[in-house]
Amino acid sequence: MTTRRLTVAQALVAFLAHQHTERDGRRQRLIAATWGIFGHGNVAGIGQALVESGTGPGAPMPYYQGRNEQAMVHAAVGYARQSRRLSAHAVTTSIGPGATNLVTGAALATINRLPVLLLPGDSFATRPADPVLQQLETAYAGDVSVNDALRPVSRYFDRVTRPEALIPAALQAMRVLADPAETGAVTLALPQDVQAEAYDWPEDFFADRVWRVARPRPDRRDLDSAVHAVAAARRPLLVAGGGVHHSEAEEALAAFVDATGIPVASTQAGKGSLPYDHPCDVGAIGHTGTAAANDLARGADLVIGVGTRWSDFTTASSTLFQNPAVRFLNLNVTSFDAHKMAGLSVVADARAALAELTGDLAARHPGVRVPDAYAREYGEGKARWERLVDAAYEPRRPGEADLRPTQAQVLGALDALVTEDDILINAAGSLPGDLHKLWRTRGSDQYHVEYGYSCMGYEIPAAIGVAMAAPGRPVWALVGDGTYLMNPTEIVTAVQENVPIKVVILQNHGYASIGGLSEAVGAERFGTAYRLRAVDGTYTGAPLPVDLAANAASLGLRVIRARTVHDLREALAEARWSDVPTGVYVETETADTVSGAPPAQAWWDVPVAQTADRPSAIKAREEYERQVAARRRHL
Template sequence: MSTRRLTTAQALVVFLARQYTQRDGRRRRLIGATWGIFGHGNVAGIGQALIEHGDEMPYLQGRNEQAMVHAAVGYARQSNRLSAHAVTTSIGPGATNLVTGAALATINHLPVLLLPGDTFATRPADPVLQQLEVPHAGDVSVNDTLRPVSKYFDRVTRPEALVPAALAAMRVLADPAATGAVTLALPQDVQAEAYDWPEEFFAERVWHVRRPAPDPYELDTAAELVRAARRPLIIAGGGVHHSAAEDALRALADETGIPVAATQAGKGSLPHDHPADVGGVGHTGTATADALARKADLVIGVGTRYSDFTTASSTLFADPAVRFLNLNITGFDAHKLAAHPLVADARTGLQELARVLRGHRVDPSYETRYGQLKEGWESRVTAAFAAPRDDLPPTQAQVLGVLDTLVTDADIVINAAGSLPGDLHKLWRTRSRDQYHVEYGYSCMGYEIPAAIGVALAAPGRPVWALVGDGTYLMNPTEIVTAVQENIPVKLVILQNHGYASIGGLSESVGAERYGTAYRYREPDGTYTGAPLPVDLAANAASLGMRVLRARTLRDLREALADARTSAVPTCVYTETATADTVSGAPPAEAWWDVPVAQTATRTSAIRAREEYDRQVAARRRHL
């Protein structure tokens, strides 16, 4: 047998460079590049290997380990999960900084390969720097914190153990029903150890990304349910995008007239101007979609995991006889809400469902009804985007309105946390299948800037917008430096409202009186109700190397966003938004969300909030 002598780290890098995915006849590299921050756990292992094999594996320099994972996730999502990035870190804080990003990847079913360094497998010195000592278990390290947030985890304690571990890692990354964060913990001594590897280990491997078809019985039963329904509603989730099933969904909607609502991950499954598109659904949804959901007698979930925002904490689907039909590639999600399952790839399942439903269409009165509701909501969106004067600070909704007038179907808009996801889900007019990129499975503050870099790497030449509030910006602005270093012309929009506006609003609604949510000086009574802090986020972005455009008024904003869109360098547009009592913003929530309120309290705000909570929670039901 022919062998090749390499270190474990060198062998892993060469192996990763020769892995491919294939779907629908198209082949792509499974691991497109490796992000890395080096320390004593990986500098002499993976670091040295990336230098030695730089012609085979591109390297990307990051500034924060969590942010590197976010960038990798943005790249994977934009690549339809067919290509991913690896992330390497040292042992210790570098490794534990991966946990948040890993959770985000796994919750959103997006592939990322994590390669944290680990303590010595041979234990020549014990403990070593940054080692966690667990008195009752000598084989535990800080990397074990990654186990619950990884879809596959292995610790490679011998060079030869890399072979099965690496193959298992690739299998999970390329499996649409099992993908997420994959962790291979690499003890630093093992990384540097040489071994005679079989040449077969380095042969090109193509991992076929399957499109399983639905079971005939499940398909026939699904067709019966749809034909019997008078008020069916499709809920499109992220699986529609991951499967590239948008055309199949559109064909089904065209054939049957069934309206399509979307989760945060599924928005854009139909363009906003398609007659059957009724917008976002759930707590942050449109009045149109939520009104239809309340009266739907059949809810057809496609690639959705039914989070509490989508179901309005199990209060939205109010018809006493409502039934559920769930098309999902995972049986776990397909069976949620006591649904009839249709376990299949989203595109294949939709195509088969359209085939067996050929000739079936909902009653014309139903189409007329949701068409009228859609038209009414569009007028509310237009009103939220409008401004009586150009010389005033914009509301957050008006910022979106200006951006709405500038973008084309080439633009990609990224957000994850704060009040923006709610406004975007309700108001944004999505023009293309991948324009709307809101990470709301984990809703992780600090995701947007690094994710924009990952998306731009996967979609070169397209305008990529990262929309952030001041709270999110302060969490994780470090990858601005990476964008500047690599001259990736992302467009950053910072909305300054001096605090956690989203949580402030939630706090007020549950009787907590916006406690601890404003970025203000402390007053003598101990509350943070003084003057706003003199924080200049625009200056901060400029100090990190970005070109910065300040927009004081709506007129300024219009000019700045237009300038940023065509800029060839990383550009930031900074604006202070108007408060809600100055001009109107987005419409309020159209459905409830369960955030428990204190059952006993002395302050009036909390007492009233509990009364409202008890009224709302009474509508919750278990779908059995």
């Protein structure tokens, strides 16, 4: 047997360069690049291996330099989502704080079912220096390291304590990354001494390997039950989740609803499954949803979930679907999600399941469609909501274009500018709610809001990853001041790599979203404003004298300041055509005012103090008890 003598790290890099996925006859790299920040736990291992492999354009394993470990994972996740989960990035860090900084990003990846390979350094397997710098010591176990914190947020975890153990560990890691039902964060913890240890590797370990991403077809009996349920429904509603995009099932979905007339509501991850102007698209569902979609949800007798994991925002904390006869039909590649809501489950690829469901309906129930009255009802509801969007987007009074914009008017200015080529990225604050309700999605991959973990600081690094996966397309990172301050550092990376992302920074002097929620639950916006302390010790003084535009510029971003709605339109247009990383800074209405979007159209369960002295909390508890009475278990 032919062998090749390499270190463990060298062997891993060489192995990763030969892994591919294939779906529908299209092949691509499974691990397209590696992000890394080096310290003593990986500099002589993975770091040396990347240099040994080759650097610069055309290198077997391209390398990107990050500034923050969590942000590197966010960039990798953005790349994976834009790549429909068929290609991913690896992230390597040193031991200690570098490794633990991965935990938040790993949780985000796993919750959102998106692949990323994590390669943290680990303390010595042979323990010649114990404890080594940054090593965690525990009195009850000698084999625990900080990397064990990654176990609960990883879909697969292994610690490679011997060179020969890399072979099964690496193969298992690739299996999970390429499996649409199992994917998420995968962690291979690499002790720093093992990384540098040499071994004679079988040459076959480095051969090109293709991981076929199958499209599992539905079970015949499950499909028969689904056909019967759809044909019998009088007020069906389809809820499109992220699985529609991951499966590239948008055309199959359109064919199904064109044939049946069933309206489609979307989750945050599923928005864009139909273009906003499709007659069956009724917009967003749940707490951040539209009145059109949520009104249909309350009366639906059959809810068809396609590729959704049914989060509490989507279900309005189990208060939204109020028809006593409502039943659920779930099409999902993951059995765990397919069986939620006590639904009739069809465990299959979304595109394959929708295509077969459409064909079987046509064959067994020719011409089956929703009643005409139902189609008129949701069409009129959609039209009413579009008028609300128009009102939120446009200045309503003479001279208002010369005033500071609301957050909704910022979105309106962007809406008037973009085409289906543009990609919008957001994750946290009040923007996800406004975007979900208001944004008019034109292309299937235009809307990129991470709301599984809603991680502040995701937007800028994710925009870099998305731009790498979609070169030449305008990529917008929309951030409020709160999320900007969490993680602006990857602006430096965008400048270094000349990735021409567009960063829109909205300054509203606080945590606007949580401030509104705080007020609603009787906590009086406590601790949510970015203001100086007043004489009484509260944060009610003047806004903090910070200049986020100057901060972004100091990191290398070209920044355009916009003071009015009119300025904003010009600034956004200039940024869109810029070929360098560019930011637009605008001060919107403060955190003490509404964003300009319609209020929530469904309730969300945030427990309120059961006993309190302050009138605001007492009133909020009364409203909570009224709302929670509508909660139900779907059995």
